[in-house]
Amino acid sequence: MNHSTLLKSHYPWTSTPLIAAAPMRLIATTALAVSVSQSGGLGFLGIGTDSSVLAGLLSSCTSSLSQAPPIPNVPQGVLPIGVGFIVWGASLSEAVEAVKASPLKPAAIWLFAARQLSELEEWTTALRQASAGKSKIWIQVGTVAMATEVAAACAPDVLVIQGSDAGGHGLAQSSSIISLLPECADELSRRGFGDIPLIAAGGIMDARGVAAALVLGASGATLGTRFLASPEAEIRDGYRAAVIKAGDGGVSTARTSVYDVLRGTTGWPGEYNARGVLNQSYWDHGAGMDAVENKKLYERALEMGDEGWGEMGRLATYAGTGVGLAKEIMPAGEIVRGILNDVRRIQVVL
């Protein structure tokens, strides 16, 4: 079975190519996940490091979907929504309990940023069991070595290949998907793991990015930053406005740990940092301001609400290098339908 056929058989309500919305921690909640899945994509809930929110979000998606026209072709006992965990900080036992207790099992479970490979093996086995095999396992990786190790140890249903352009957390040292994805595809095939579908992530903002990812060997794409510019993303308007305003992401964003330090979201394994839009916090850090003073100013900016974001603001605006391609706020469903419509028209002229 080719990869697209395999994905279609696992998520039969989705269109080809598969468009997923990233499980952005506490940003991708019911509204975003549901609208993406209702529009022919696969929406993920961003559970992040707090497994205790899973049960509530699963039941809120179930209830939201039950009040809308049914999504066609959803397999029996499956919720057409994925859930994403940041493995180093989340509780596996709480996740298992919530999945077991949920009458509908999430269609996919996305794992990211484990401290060790053995954690991913443990999570994969336990969650496959808890969902009685109904939830497919997606694992996000950022290097060729990680892709082959994870393929061998966990036999995931999908590998998400995350390039360095990605917004939010990722490996401090990685390449963009333009070289990472084909090298992963080649190496996985060479080692006998060529049957695992690859989904590209990092810098993909529209149908052109999706088409490019397909040419590189992916069977679909995950977008995070693009969905920040949707009303369904659970962020403050100041954050959304800063995303719309930023352009030329190679210079207006950077990978850094500064925002984690200021927000107090520490604990990430050492090889991870996060890409965000540059602002006064970053520049002050670069100019040598000490962390205590910078944090004090950050906390003051929090009290300013929407005014705390923007170039002259101080609050974390995690977003990828593609940020300049998000020019307007658009409903998440329209984003998915637009990409699916446009990607079919793209022809590569040689």
Ligand SMILES: Cc1cc2nc3c(=O)[nH]c(=O)nc-3n(C[C@H](O)[C@H](O)[C@H](O)COP(=O)(O)O)c2cc1C
């Ligand atoms: C604001 C934001 C929050 C994110 N949070 C998570 C997360 O909680 N878990 C995760 O696996 N990935 C997270 N990511 C990374 C995405 O999974 C994905 O790799 C990334 O969004 C793809 O790149 P793009 O933002 O350029 O589309 C986040 C990304 C963004 C922009």
